[in-house]
Amino acid sequence: MPPTVKENNNPIMALIASCILFGMIGIYVREIKDMEAGSILFYRLFIGFAVILGYFVIFGGIKNIKLKQKKYYVLLLGILNTVTMFAYFSAIKNIGIPVAVLLMYTAPIYVTFLSPFLLKEHVTLRDMLALSLSISGILLAVNPSNLMEIVFSGGKVDYTTGILFGLLSGLAYGCSIMTVSYLKEVYSAVEQMFWSTSVSLFILLPFGVSVSGPVLLENLSMLIPLGIIATAFASLLYLRGIARIKAQTAAVISLLEPVSSIFFCCMLLGEPIQPTTIGGCVFILAGAVMICCSTPRWPKISKEYFQDTWERFFQPYMSMRRGKL
Numbered sequence: 357m358p359p360t361v362k363e364n365n366n367p368i369m370a371l372i373a374s375c376i377l378f379g380m381i382g383i384y385v386r387e388i389k390d391m392e393a394g395s396i397l398f399y400r401l402f403i404g405f406a407v408i409l410g411y412f413v414i415f416g417g418i419k420n421i422k423l424k425q426k427k428y429y430v431l432l433l434g435i436l437n438t439v440t441m442f443a444y445f446s447a448i449k450n451i452g453i454p455v456a457v458l459l460m461y462t463a464p465i466y467v468t469f470l471s472p473f474l475l476k477e478h479v480t481l482r483d484m485l486a487l488s489l490s491i492s493g494i495l496l497a498v499n500p501s502n503l504m505e506i507v508f509s510g511g512k513v514d515y516t517t518g519i520l521f522g523l524l525s526g527l528a529y530g531c532s533i534m535t536v537s538y539l540k541e542v543y544s545a546v547e548q549m550f551w552s553t554s555v556s557l558f559i560l561l562p563f564g565v566s567v568s569g570p571v572l573l574e575n576l577s578m579l580i581p582l583g584i585i586a587t588a589f590a591s592l593l594y595l596r597g598i599a600r601i602k603a604q605t606a607a608v609i610s611l612l613e614p615v616s617s618i619f620f621c622c623m624l625l626g627e628p629i630q631p632t633t634i635g636g637c638v639f640i641l642a643g644a645v646m647i648c649c650s651t652p653r654w655p656k657i658s659k660e661y662f663q664d665t666w667e668r669f670f671q672p673y674m675s676m677r678r679g680k681l
Contacts, residue, residue, distance in 0.1 A: 371597030371609050377590035379616030382453035383624055384582035385445050388575045393445035394563030396579070397438070397556075399572075402564065403583025405553050408591060412546075421550050424542050429535055433548060434555025436532040441556075443525035450518025453621035454633045457614045458493070458640055459522025465490045465643070466530030486646035493639030496632050545595050611641050 381400075388396055412418040423430070440460070447456035468487045539548055572579075618637065621627045 367597040367600035368609065369597075370593045372612060374590045374593035374597060375610055375612040376616045377586050377593070378613045380586045380620055381582065382448050382457060382617050383620050384578045384586060385448050386453065386625060388578045388582075390571050391567060391575055392563060393442050393449065394560055395567045396445055396582075397441050398560035398564035399567075399579045400441075400582050400587055401553055401557055401560070403580060404587030404591065405557065407584055407588035408549075411588075411592065412550075417546065420544075421547050423551060426539060426542055429539055430543070430548070430551045431555055433532060433535045433539065434552040435559065436528050436535060437552050438556040438559050439528040440525050440532055443521040443528060447518045447522035447525060450514045451522065452518075452627055453625070454618045454627065454629055454637075456518065456522050456525075457617040458633070458636055459519070460525040460529055461611070461614045461640060462490060462494055462523070462526035463530035463533060465494075466527050467533055470530065470534065482646060486643040488643075489646065490640050490643030493636040493641075493643065496636040496639060549591065549595070611645065614641070 385396060409418070412421070444456060444460050447459060465487055468484075536548060543551070614637070618629065618633075622629055
């Protein structure tokens with residue numbers, strides 16, 4: 357095998373391995389008893405952060421980590437990461453892994469919708485089609501008709517709460533992606549991970565100290581592998597891979613995480629997977645793949661396009677408010 361091929365495959369394999377390990381998070385979370393989502397998240401980050409910090413100290417990477425400009429956005433990233441995982445863990449506890457992981461991976465929808473306003477990025481027809489596919493996947497996986505029946509009948513409050521937590525995890529994850537994009541010119545991936553994790557640990561400290569000794573000891577058999585395997589090792593592999601391949605390729609490969617989560621859920625926990633969940637998975641992942649594809653080949657949706665559409669379909673019935681487009 358030529359050296360160039362080997363060099364290209366190594367980071368890809370590292371990224372694939374990291375996605376598979378991240379996909380195991382839900383398995384550990386489901387098996388942890390008598391601990392709130394915030395407490396689980398604190399010890400996951402604490403154990404993983406300790407291992408990663410030790411790795412950086414041993415190999416000399418700690419000296420390159422510095423706090424620079426845009427400090428408030430680093431703080432924001434830590435808050436967003438905390439909200440993402442807290443909501444995700446809460447969703448897992450209430451609605452199970454398959455639907456929870458699908459709702460978290462609705463992040464591309466929010467990125468597509470918000471990036472034109474926050475990052476001044478253009479929206480393409482391809483983006484809008486991908487957005488439609490992902491929204492269809494959410495509706496198929498969640499099944500709003502059943503959800504409304506649950507709400508109005510007053511039953512299964514946990515399910516409704518889980519859906520809301522899942523949607524919140526996707527929104528926070530999408531905002532986190534945009535914040536990472538904003539910070540990438542100032543902070544490396546390692547620096548972002550270090551400082552955002554430090555912020556998360558500070559926020560979650562009250563949850564950590566609230567856990568009693570017996571409960572902590574009882575769950576260490578799950579918390580330790582969650583922190584070491586599904587956090588520290590997975591993060592190091594992710595950083596090793598993400599730094600050496602194209603962002604578009606990394607984004608597509610990262611979709612292995614929800615697929616592996618659902619696979620582990622089915623094989624190890626024996627959770628039944630509904631056909632609507634599988635259909636929703638296909639639609640959401642198809643939309644995410646379309647968004648993550650390489651160079652767009654479809655024209656940009658411009659201001660003139662919206663104005664022309666308005667004039668054709670809506671102008672006869674109501675006037676367009678000036679200054680809105």
